[in-house]
Amino acid sequence: MSRLGDTLQAARHDGQALLMAYLCAGDPTVEESAKALCAAHAAGADIVEIGWPFSDPVADGPVIQAASQRALGHTGRAEVLEVVRRVRHASEVPIALLGYCNPLLRHGLEPTIRELAAAGVDALVVADLAFEESAPWRDACNRAGVSLIPFVAPTTQGPRLKAIAAAADSFVYAVALLGVTGQRAEQSASILPVVENLRRHSEAPVLAGFGIGDGEQAAIWRARGLDGVIVGSALVAALAAGGTEAVQDKVRSIRSGLDKLG
Amino acid sequence: MTMGRFGDYGGQYVPETLMHALGELEAAFQAARGDAGFRIELDELLRRYVGRPTPLTEARRLSERFDRRILLKREDLAHTGAHKINNTLGQALLCRRMGKRRLIAETGAGQHGVAAATAAALFGLDCDVFMGSVDVERQALNVYRMELLGARVHPVTSGSGTLKDATNAALREWVATVEHTHYAIGSVVGPHPFPLMVREFQSVIGREVLAQCQEILGAAPQAAIACVGGGSNAAGLMAPLAPEDVLLFGVEAAGGGLGGLEHAATLSRGRPGVLHGAYSYLLQDDEGQVREAYSISAGLDYPGVGPEHAFWHDSGRVTYLTATDAEALAALHLLSRLEGIIPALESAHAVARLDEVVQATAPGDAIVVVVSGRGDKDLDAIRRREGMA
Incomplete structure (x- = not known):
């Protein structure tokens, strides 16, 4: 976890905003997705987030749904691990793995998380794991030295928020809107009171994700006081349209948006 | 927590x-x-708008055929034609x-x-x-x-x-x-x-069955059977009957047969996992990807099943069976001709496994079958399929 911890600490020390870049493992191939993730890091992403494709991604909008579908035929557990290993082999960038519960449970939670950690995963983000169900997952992650990333959403309230804040051992994923993943023209402010409340209970950096897809939008979140942003669909679309170079261009423009006030 | x-x-x-x-x-x-x-x-x-309680109909010719006392819980007669x-x-x-x-x-x-x-x-x-x-x-x-x-x-x-x-x-x-x-x-x-x-909203089915059996038989039935897709009519039947001394059977769709992949037999062929918010049995591959389910009946065509059924399955309180497309179709014809009731294809799966319930009971025992819906919606599909056969 030190890779991730060091990155978060360095960003805090330097007053730098964080950028987590998502791509789906195996889209379009194992090799190209690994290459594009490395390129995203080289272009300015502080953390890369590797998606484990799932047949029923209920938290995802059309762009990531389509990426999942493209990858599914040739991307199983072994291939996801291979993408992780390739990225890890290339650099020390912190790696988050984004998945849905079922593929992670299929061959046992504990061994799967251990295997992910051994391949180089630093953090686990599980889109359909509510905080209330997360205790066994958090235990397994703790034993493997992986950080389980908690979510807050615009609807998160009351004592739940406090418990979620207490569970954060690296950063918090703030879902920036009501809805699924995918860039939006408008950047809803509905998460801001939740983030403000969260800050009272936790010092962990808070990264906003969902709906954010370009430099201008990233700058909005920076100005709103978030510690960073998570970008997925826009990068998936860039990769599909223009390959690795388009991903790098996109990452650079988001990076510069984030650094404007930095 | x-x-x-x-x-x-x-x-x-x-x-x-x-x-x-x-x-x-x-x-x-x-x-x-x-x-x-x-x-x-x-x-x-439920009384004035849906028309409850729905009747518990004595199926006389079907009873003769199986040498059991078969009672049909007529959810097909509820407003909109199903439970x-x-x-x-x-x-x-x-x-x-x-x-x-x-x-x-x-x-x-x-x-x-x-x-x-x-x-x-x-x-x-x-x-x-x-x-x-x-x-x-x-x-x-x-x-x-x-x-x-x-x-x-x-x-x-x-x-x-x-x-x-x-x-x-x-x-x-x-x-x-x-x-x-x-x-x-x-x-x-x-x-x-x-x-x-x-399950609570559907339990009106099982509560009525118990009251109606009390009236007709003076006791609970010996057995009851319902089809299971997600499993709501079955859960509504079974939750009130589970504490009673009644054999309970659920019937999943075996589609083209359990040998292949064209079925929706989640409890019979699936494994525990997470889909649509719950941990239950589901049809999935070795990678944990959810498989497509298949059944001639669109209402049973679902790769998951209610978590309470998973619990009843593991505990053995309910026995889960399967019926193929062909068996369900045959049962639909049977009920139509013997009783003048055209059931939904979903419900026909329950009728199709009466043979197994007969095996588990004695002559004269009372068996409740839930006719969860009426067959009107399926007539086109059936006509097309049988026209092709």
Whole structure:
């Protein structure tokens, strides 16, 4: 976890905003997705987030749904691990793995998380794991030295928020809107009171994700006081349209948006 | 801390955005359960609007054939033609109670969509129904019924274009509109409190069966059987009967046969996992990807099953059997000719496994079969299939 911890600490020390870049493992191939993730890091992403494709991604909008579908035929557990290993082999960038519960449970939670950690995963983000169900997952992650990333959403309230804040051992994923993943023209402010409340209970950096897809939008979140942003669909679309170079261009423009006030 | 478990099964595996709504729903449901006014209003609706209690019909010729006393629980005679209305009226009342003005629903065969649209019309709620594009085609008449009732039907083209994908689409829509929208899930599936709540609303079936058997037989029946897709009519039958000394049977769809992949026999052939918010059995491959289910019956064509059924399956309280497409069709013909009742293809699966229930009982024993819906909606599909055969 030190890779991730060091990155978060360095960003805090330097007053730098964080950028987590998502791509789906195996889209379009194992090799190209690994290459594009490395390129995203080289272009300015502080953390890369590797998606484990799932047949029923209920938290995802059309762009990531389509990426999942493209990858599914040739991307199983072994291939996801291979993408992780390739990225890890290339650099020390912190790696988050984004998945849905079922593929992670299929061959046992504990061994799967251990295997992910051994391949180089630093953090686990599980889109359909509510905080209330997360205790066994958090235990397994703790034993493997992986950080389980908690979510807050615009609807998160009351004592739940406090418990979620207490569970954060690296950063918090703030879902920036009501809805699924995918860039939006408008950047809803509905998460801001939740983030403000969260800050009272936790010092962990808070990264906003969902709906954010370009430099201008990233700058909005920076100005709103978030510690960073998570970008997925826009990068998936860039990769599909223009390959690795388009991903790098996109990452650079988001990076510069984030650094404007930095 | 984990909520709403049936043994190991159930829970709340959903994106964080939905947790507040699930908590709110749980609170509204528990409050309504303890509120005499709510119960009276729902009972009145079930009586005067749905036409409950539905009859328990003595199936005389079928009884002769099997040498058992066979009683049909006639959910096909409920308003809208299936048991689904029991649940949607309850959820529409809750929706109103929570101050929400819009109801969304997923549907496979269209029966739940029609029942949701009906309840929405009755309460003046906005209604959007998500339906797989394949199902939109094979259940065109139900699409028109929903539109007549004022609902908007959204064909879902992602995945296999069936019930699983419609459920994904409804969940995504709910995440985006959760502040003013209630998602009325149509079966005993999904995150807590849905499996418990839908079972409670459907339990009117089992309560009536017990009362009617008391009246007709002077006792509980020896056995009862119902079809299982998600499992709502079966759960509604079984929950009140489970404490009694009654053999219970559920019948899943074996589609083209259990040897291949073309079936929806989740409990018989699936493994535990997480789909649509709950930990239960599901049809999945070795990678944990959810498989497409298949059945001639659109209402059973679902790769998951309610978590309480998973619990009853493991505990052995309920025996889960399967019936193929061909067996269900034969049973549909049988019930039509012997009793003058054309059952839905879903319900025909239950009729098809009467042979097994006969094996487990003695001559003269009483067996209750739930006819969960009527067959009108399936006539086109059956005619096409048999025309081709």
